[in-house]
Amino acid sequence: MKRHISKLIAAHWLFGILCVALAGCSTADNEMAAGNLTSVNHVDGTAINWLSVNGYRTAGGGGRACCIVMPVKWRPGLIANIEWEVDPDPYAYSKWPPLGTDGYRAAQVKHKANYQHYKTTVEIPEYQEKVCGLTVHFLTCQQVKVTTSCWMGNAPEYPIKDSRHMKEPAVCTK
Template identity: 55%
Template sequence: MKINRMLKACFAFLMVLVAGCAKATDTASSAANISGINHVAGQTVNSFTVNGYGGTLTGNSCCIMLPDQWRPGLKANIEWEVDPDAYASLPPLGTEEYRKAYVQHAAKYQQHSAVVDIPKYDQACGLTVHFLTCNQIKVTTSCYGYGAPEYPVKEPLNMKEPASCPVK
């Protein structure tokens, strides 16, 4: 009888401890789509990731976990690959000449990365990465679509790379 009562007391104490720890570290997050918009003329973004989650320039891809409530210091680690000569002329597909030319072309792909702040949001409607000239990026969680007056990123599409980029 004493052992049973003691086990119940230990179990209750353990539950209080676990509940207290869960509340101290628990933050609600939701899955959000990842999309990208390339603003640079003549350059293709082959692939990109946000905090390790893959994104796409052709619609939305699922998913990244974003806190339901924004907090200061929220960051996005973006990694991307660029084809700086997206319109290169290659021999006919499927030929040996094509394979050789493609290997030389792909060797010119560029790898980039940046860590950026995720801007304050009341509601995250996904994460959109904007690829800008000089290998700069901006991110937004806006619920509006690109081009809407309320959309926070205003840079135009088909921007030309400047003759020289600012030194980072």
């Protein structure tokens, strides 16, 4: 019985070493790096409450948050599955009853019922040098653009040139 158990332990140990060795070989071309997940809302009068990219979730509204993990080396077929929540009237609270009251809580519940949820999938554009994170740009009519650019948004080299202050049209056409 002891001999059987020791052989079983040895087999598990060898299997573990084999798995580690194979994992090392298979990830050599799939090295990953973490970067900031950033959002830019281009639509005036709205707020992005939160966004999620490939399961990495952050608060929206602009600014940077840690983190998203992406391949160090770009490859064809990289996609971003994006989900987000929009508050179509982010300044409504200024007209609500005082904070902490039943009236405030009722207004908040009614307001949250107007939040809009969206999903889309976009290709991640090719990057050459390094991963600087992922910036998600929210445009009118639920359009989304992404970039991995290391340039600041106001730099001439920054790839997304859309206006930062857009009005949502009455009717969106696809």
